[in-house]
Amino acid sequence: MTGNAPFSSLEELAAQVPDGAKLAVPRDITGPAMAATRALIRRGLRGLHLVCVPTSGLQADLLIGAGCVATLETSAVTLGEFGPAPRFAAAVKAGAIAILDATCPAIHAGLQAAEKGIPFMPLRGVLGSDLIAHRPDWRVMQNPFAEAGDDPILVLPAIRPDVALFHAPRADRFGNVWIGPRRELMTMAHAAKETLVTVEEIVDGDLLAEDEAAAGTIPALYISAIAEARSGAWPLAFHDAYGADAVELADYARLARTEPGFAQYLARLLELDGE
Amino acid sequence: MTGNAPFSSLEELAAQVPDGAKLAVPRDITGPAMAATRALIRRGLRGLHLVCVPTSGLQADLLIGAGCVATLETSAVTLGEFGPAPRFAAAVKAGAIAILDATCPAIHAGLQAAEKGIPFMPLRGVLGSDLIAHRPDWRVMQNPFAEAGDDPILVLPAIRPDVALFHAPRADRFGNVWIGPRRELMTMAHAAKETLVTVEEIVDGDLLAEDEAAAGTIPALYISAIAEARSGAWPLAFHDAYGADAVELADYARLARTEPGFAQYLARLLELDGE
Amino acid sequence: MDCRREELLIAAIARLLEGCRNVAVGMLSPIPGTAAMLARARDPRVRVLGILSGNSFTNGGVELFDLAAQGRLDAFFLGGGQIDGRGNLNLVGTGDYPRSEVRWPGSFGSAFLYALVPRVILFREEHSRRVLVPQVDFISAPGPAAEDSRRRGGPHALLTDLALFTFDRERRRFCLESVHPGHGLDEVIASTGFDFDRLETVPETPTPDAETLALIRGPVAREIARTYPRFAAKLFPDAVAAS
């Protein structure tokens, strides 16, 4: 591959998410870019259309609490064993954000449609759910291949994020990014116009040179910027590399229950990375 | 995973492809199971609906020449640098097989529809091609998400093979199969009812235990039978393991130009594996 | 035989899984997860999917859903903030959508899996009129409609801390199968916000036999300790310490 690897600092990377962007992020166990998320909050990002692939937790709750989010498209937001996501629930109740409730495979299907450059993708199930009534952007049509009788099927428009943002174990110096079996990250990169990645480390060698590593690698051609961020998913767990910081997450879950508590947590959190 | 790995001999594996099956096979550079193909011919398989993913070469030509194929669904058949596929061309001219001409991404889309359990998948392009007129199983519909005006789009029915058959570098003792970055093999295994695999070797350890190998592995739950077959793609090239046997392929291309020449080649070929 | 509440539920779920090959379990579901492991301990052909340490998926988050749509997934578990007598599930919130009074996380994959997985087991420990309501405020995932002949998905059963129900597709109603030891029919009726069918005499939910309990407390406990360490440490401290 060519030698135009797009390496940058966390701040330069965060600057590539414009106000109002449609931003796709992965669920907590897949690898949200938490250090980059703090950089986004620090720079005062506004008006995001946040697409959770297909759910989120701490990342969405922080971005909502910090006022970065205008529209939230997700199948769920939860802090998992640490309980409900308090800023999410508060913002929805207050009508402070627009919510596009989805179901997990619908978000995957919308991204896969964008990956394939097709305007829509059908999905079985979901019929009869109130989700459909509240998603004017979804349609129900007749299956054109039905053998007999009525066969309605849900069709979902492509979800084409302006930006996909996630954390990965490593990148090489050519800009290829290794994600292993967490394949939704590849779908996100294929579907999005720009893909921003933070990594635990930048390694020598070419991740595409051998089939073993290539099987879990997103080629550089889909990657717009890479920033090195050790422990970049902290305080969330990151696969085999590190576990969740349970003290920090419990602290968040407790403080974020109130708006002043959240403000206090956020101030402390943003100070952590220093300037 | 569990200890029910489905190991068998080449002959037992070949016996699991019933007459009349819809059989999906990969293109020459991805890893056709050539040793298993000889076993299929030896047992006198008949009436195949052969789906080439998305093209084929020697494998399709051999199966057609040996009289195993009733219907051929493919985007192309060619021996590549060794020239045209003679038995394919002769069978089409003679009307000896039904031909379902496709285009590469349409075959991928049909398999992905089956993988996703949806009845159809849209595809851009292709409109205006004579392919559509000759595929009564394809439809053109209006894009239900068109913003303005006429926006016709091709929709393709799911392709659900009865059997997927391919060769892979290795399997573990649990029945997991490593394919590396040749991802269409995973789509085939997800889409097909049964998946039969030959491998260069069966290795110790669990391919799913570490993310590095898991990223390129089809889990055992999709695999119906595995047979060890060293040089199982011969005389075709197999990735980094071995190159094409150019003498054998040139020999085939020359002899298969006539029906008696093909018969002579086939007799010699089937003798090779002995009984 | 002396058995704990969790062990009764685990054994009851394992019975509901009889004959299943591929069972998927969420990461925050230790009781269904343990039950699936018990089913596997009894029949090694059972595959338990979707638990993190099992690592049985290699096509990303979409694979569980594709697997279900392919017809390869036999059983799955769903809960819900509200469940009504028609089998409708609400995972979104109470009151007027979207500005719910109480907002729950969201529908996850329920709207899809409930329609496609043959044996969806509804599992919700809290058995109260707050949870088991006459009509859900928001349908995340609908119970089967009368005319919906193509649907192959759940519900198969509803298990709570008090009782076990099955679901009758024809009648679109739950039917009380059994009441757990230590609880009575009156308590079940008083705690359930919807009408349901039942036999004249409702049996008691069987407690696990000695062999089953030994399996749960021995090999199964040791196995689930890797996936649900807190749960295992609390429930099976001896097995966890020995492993």
Next chain:
Amino acid sequence: MDCRREELLIAAIARLLEGCRNVAVGMLSPIPGTAAMLARARDPRVRVLGILSGNSFTNGGVELFDLAAQGRLDAFFLGGGQIDGRGNLNLVGTGDYPRSEVRWPGSFGSAFLYALVPRVILFREEHSRRVLVPQVDFISAPGPAAEDSRRRGGPHALLTDLALFTFDRERRRFCLESVHPGHGLDEVIASTGFDFDRLETVPETPTPDAETLALIRGPVAREIARTYPRFAAKLFPDAVAAS
């Protein structure tokens, strides 16, 4: 400057690729492949995709097509057993379909890529009335229709052993751009089965300058020797021997 037929074609294609970032090439296309490598030698931002040793795809055979549909692929090459004056391509066969008199391999991805890749370069060395026909017998991939405003895909140009044409979308006709050195307009007209537009005086296709030839014969030849060893050994024996 003395230059071989292949070198002229390579330089002509590289000119057609100017400004492209992502260029895909088939495995059996050494001249377009070498041209793409030349474009990359001149501008390192050019990516050459789809050549086996490049290994730039990690999502299987579908990735090239998805990439094109995403709008990320700038240029691709197509040929065909027949090409007609409307830009229709036939890769299937002559005579009545399906029992073709001469059956070719099939349409491959042409029906899709021709509609989606902005700069599709038609490359067919044989320039004859057998190939360049008034009307193809089977449309594998259609030329752009008048009403097809959504189509962003080719054709961009047609290059043969005799000449270079561009395609005029409005007029739906090829336009002769230049004739290769050693050939004449009469020969082109006599060898072309369809009508085409042209300027009053048609220029000669420029031969590559010394710098370009040095690039082709040096670093580019060494690079393509890995992917197209027979082609490189025949055309650039010195560079291959030196590497």
